[in-house]
Amino acid sequence: MAAGIHPSAVIEPGARLGENVRIGAFCHIGEDVIIGDGCEFGPHCSVAGPTTIGRDNRFIGHCAIGGEPQDKKYAGEHVELVIGDRNLFREFVTINRGTGSGGGVTRIGNDNWMLAYTHVAHDCVVGNHCVFSNNATLAGHVTVGDHVILSGFAGIHQFCRIGAHAFIGMGAFVNGDVPPFVMVAQDGYGRPRGINSEGLKRRGFDSTRISAIKRAYRALYIAGSSLDEARGKLAELAGESEDVRALLDFIDSGERPLLR
Structure with a gap:
């Protein structure tokens, strides 16, 4: 042997x-x-x-x-x-x-x-x-990007995509695409709860990059806009941020509904 x-x-x-x-x-x-x-x-x-x-x-x-x-x-x-x-x-x-x-x-x-x-x-x-x-x-x-964290007992539905640097909280069940940088918390099915700021800081993202990602998150999830309206705002922000461009490209390339 x-x-x-x-x-x-x-x-x-x-x-x-x-x-x-x-x-x-x-x-x-x-x-x-x-x-x-x-x-x-x-x-x-x-x-x-x-x-x-x-x-x-x-x-x-x-x-x-x-x-x-x-x-x-x-x-x-x-x-x-x-x-x-x-x-x-x-x-x-x-x-x-x-x-x-x-x-x-x-x-x-x-x-x-x-x-x-x-x-x-x-x-x-x-x-x-x-x-x-x-x-x-x-x-x-399922497709999972780089630097993603899935907490304990998280479950991802078939054909979903999880964008880079996303954080899925404990026990969250995800049935839609999760954009890059977004945090998801358990609430029946998982729902977006801000961006993964702490994880981004640990990976060397500076305050300027994180602020741009936060503005994109607000446009997508907090402003109360339709998805098409949010896409337009993200397109404006993407001109000054490669991270927002990556987030917008992720949304535009999806086949399943976006988790909102």
Whole structure:
């Protein structure tokens, strides 16, 4: 048995492991799985393929990675999971592969933290530097931007988009697109409750950028305008702020209703 692989672990023929990979007790690594250098798997983890995992990822224990999509339309098509680098997956995290009708690939970026019992369903795309707290759940086809925080027990409806730097509060159920920078709090279904000012400060946003984002939030959520009227105001503000331009582009590219 190779160094770093527990004798009780099962590595199926066809699996490809990089250098310095450590695999704990009672793990199962399926065929058509590629694991990059420096990855670590605690006890009782399973990885089904086709799954490609980058380097220096940690799976603490009891993770189920790359399982079949939980979709009745799935009929055994060739679908994949692709995970980037330096992610942390805590206990009992589950991540499914894509579906044939949904693009075929679930993607996880780099430097994310997914805490205990979080779930990422089929065809989701998660960016970089996100934190998913315990029991946070993505339904199928959800797109999450960079630096997003999902608090514990947050749930995101299928096909929704969560913009970069958004913050979803504990227990909030999100059934519409959340623009970049916005905070959402639990109130039956989640509702916008300001911008993520503290998170933006921690990421180096200065007072000028934050003030512009606040003005955009007021135009979108507080002024009492229709969405078309708010778009017009945002277009004016976008001339002086790249962040407001990003927020407006997010709104204009959506297919689901905007969370308001």
